[in-house]
Amino acid sequence: MRDIFKLSLFLLVVAGISGAGLSYVNSLATPLIAEQIRQNKIDSFKEVYPQSDKVENESAVYLKDAHDPALKEVNIAYRGGMPAGVLYAVETKGYSGTISILAGFDIADSRITAIKVLSQTETPGLGAKAKDRFFQDRYKDKNTTLPLEVTKTAPVKDNQIQAITASTITSKAVTKGVNAAREHFNATFGAGKKQ
Amino acid sequence: MQEYFIIIISAVFINNIVLSQFLGICPFMGVSKKLSASIGMGGAVSFVLVVAGFITWALNTYLLTPLGIGYLQTIAFILVIASLVQFVEMVIKKFSPSLYKALGIYLPLITTNCAVLGVAIINIQKEFSLGKVMVHSLSHAAGFTLALVLMSGIRERLEDADIPESMRGVPIALIVAALMSISFLGFSGLI
Amino acid sequence: MSLANEFTKGIIRENPLFRLLLGMCPALAVTTSVDNGLGMGVAFSVVLLASNIVISAMRSIIPNSVRIPAYIVIVATFVTMIDLLMHAFTPALYTALGIFIPLIVVNCIILGRAEAFSGKNPVIPSIMDALGMGVGFTLALVLVSAFREVLGAGTFFGQTILPENIPAIMMILPPGGFITLGCLLAILNKIQKKTA
Numbered sequence A: 001m002r003d004i005f006k007l008s009l010f011l012l013v014v015a016g017i018s019g020a021g022l023s024y025v026n027s028l029a030t031p032l033i034a035e036q037i038r039q040n041k042i043d044s045f046k047e048v049y050p051q052s053d054k055v056e057n058e059s060a061v062y063l064k065d066a067h068d069p070a071l072k073e074v075n076i077a078y079r080g081g082m083p084a085g086v087l088y089a090v091e092t093k094g095y096s097g098t099i100s101i102l103a104g105f106d107i108a109d110s111r112i113t114a115i116k117v118l119s120q121t122e123t124p125g126l127g128a129k130a131k132d133r134f135f136q137d138r139y140k141d142k143n144t145t146l147p148l149e150v151t152k153t154a155p156v157k158d159n160q161i162q163a164i165t166a167s168t169i170t171s172k173a174v175t176k177g178v179n180a181a182r183e184h185f186n187a188t189f190g191a192g193k194k195q
Numbered sequence B: 001m002q003e004y005f006i007i008i009i010s011a012v013f014i015n016n017i018v019l020s021q022f023l024g025i026c027p028f029m030g031v032s033k034k035l036s037a038s039i040g041m042g043g044a045v046s047f048v049l050v051v052a053g054f055i056t057w058a059l060n061t062y063l064l065t066p067l068g069i070g071y072l073q074t075i076a077f078i079l080v081i082a083s084l085v086q087f088v089e090m091v092i093k094k095f096s097p098s099l100y101k102a103l104g105i106y107l108p109l110i111t112t113n114c115a116v117l118g119v120a121i122i123n124i125q126k127e128f129s130l131g132k133v134m135v136h137s138l139s140h141a142a143g144f145t146l147a148l149v150l151m152s153g154i155r156e157r158l159e160d161a162d163i164p165e166s167m168r169g170v171p172i173a174l175i176v177a178a179l180m181s182i183s184f185l186g187f188s189g190l191i
Numbered sequence C: 001m002s003l004a005n006e007f008t009k010g011i012i013r014e015n016p017l018f019r020l021l022l023g024m025c026p027a028l029a030v031t032t033s034v035d036n037g038l039g040m041g042v043a044f045s046v047v048l049l050a051s052n053i054v055i056s057a058m059r060s061i062i063p064n065s066v067r068i069p070a071y072i073v074i075v076a077t078f079v080t081m082i083d084l085l086m087h088a089f090t091p092a093l094y095t096a097l098g099i100f101i102p103l104i105v106v107n108c109i110i111l112g113r114a115e116a117f118s119g120k121n122p123v124i125p126s127i128m129d130a131l132g133m134g135v136g137f138t139l140a141l142v143l144v145s146a147f148r149e150v151l152g153a154g155t156f157f158g159q160t161i162l163p164e165n166i167p168a169i170m171m172i173l174p175p176g177g178f179i180t181l182g183c184l185l186a187i188l189n190k191i192q193k194k195t196a
Helices: A002-048 A127-131 A133-139 A168-189 B002-014 B025-030 B035-067 B070-095 B097-103 B114-125 B130-158 B170-185 C002-009 C024-029 C034-057 C064-089 C091-100 C102-106 C108-118 C123-153 C174-195
Strands: A054-057 A071-079 A082-093 A098-106 A111-119 A149-151 A160-162
Touching: A002 A098, A002 A111, A002 B070, A002 C064, A071 A168, A082 A168, A098 A168, A111 A133, A111 A168, A127 A133, A127 A168, A133 A160, A133 A168, A149 A168, B002 B130, B025 B130, B025 B170, B025 C024, B035 B070, B035 B114, B035 B130, B070 B097, B070 B114, B070 C064, B070 C102, B114 B130, B114 C091, B114 C102, B130 B170, B170 C174, C002 C123, C024 C091, C024 C102, C024 C123, C024 C174, C034 C064, C034 C091, C034 C102, C034 C108, C034 C123, C064 C091, C064 C102, C064 C108, C091 C102, C102 C108, C108 C123, C123 C174
Parallel strands: A149 A160
Antiparallel strands: A054 A071, A071 A082, A082 A098, A098 A111
């Protein structure tokens, strides 16, 4: 009986020391991790909507009565105190998992400024190319009036997006996500609805 | 309902724990020489995996998260799994000596089976509800057993095949696993 | 002489991956690029070194009957520390390695070294043992990932070295991991037979 007591006491001491050590390392690392996540977010925002003074998450206001489950976040980019752009975080189902995308829209011109694939689990070498610059650039400066369509050949109309070779499902998924954001943008910030 | 169905298909076939996630390779290579042994191992792992999935979820939801000590997750989970394996071993030994004889040698190996800890961590990362945790763990357990049983079926036949000497044993088993993994790739895009 | 021996044995003669067939899960999962393989190897080596030192220093006070749980707690502590530090300082690598960082804790090599070596030997040889095993495992990971990255993506450390149409994507998909490791093991078997 004494043995069991001694053994458990020993394990308890070991666990206590390791817990103390961990909580110390954790207290050092947590602010760094938080800072780096924040910085990451700011960088992504800058990438899809470059000219802004500050970006505010206003999902609470704009997603109150939005029914599309693809829409995750609405961030408003301010320039000179006025809302100038909208940054949508959307999620969509790709070939092998969820793709999350950040899509930027310019309010004055009703156009897409840029998109950025934040995370994806698509096939490396195929659908994973969705996160490459060349594909994301195909969405740049598209007008928001018409729904975007995916084509397998070079686009002839403004609302067409050329798919990644051999990855039509991924391309369609990304386009679907951007379209969800586009519809919400048109309904909320489109011509004549500016706040 | 559809969500559950997607979890099942994805865990058993598309993201098969052995053939596409690379978890639990050691028992997959070590215990897949005989069909009977692989069924025993599959059963033992499945049992521990599902029970561990439940306990680690409860531990995380009711203890680690409320106390804000999520960083102790790894250490807490591995201790839970290690004690669970011990406990299961003792219970089986006491109540069913014949089952213990069949599973006994595999049980201690399960502690260091990354499939168990891996699934427990994925459960938490995906922020599953209890129902989904159970379905997810069960499906991964089924996927593990499926891969192991298929593999042992092939390896039993390989015994009689004429294989170059330096390929014998683990190398050829890895090549077989590669071919199985290729066929499982065909499942992606199913959902 | 013997200290050097403790170091070199892990690199070739008892290479944890190629000779002892331990740690196959990370060796297959994270070796899609040399960056990831090297990162995993370094993270693993740091944990192995730290836990080998602590376990060896405590070897006389750890009661024999609870040594395994004690080892697990020590290893898990260092793994969690590495996990937090990588999250803070190398976020890209942290995302790429994902779940395989916490899974270092169940890597059979570390518990295996504790059981076979550092639990019985003084600190200095244990350090050499950990360094040797760490370097051996890292080299093995880099070798596997070099094959996979060059053949699968046509790049090496992210630099393109093969023309666009040559790489076979299969090599960086899961089957490529099994094929590469299988072939490497077969080749090593062959070499060993010749020299023996």
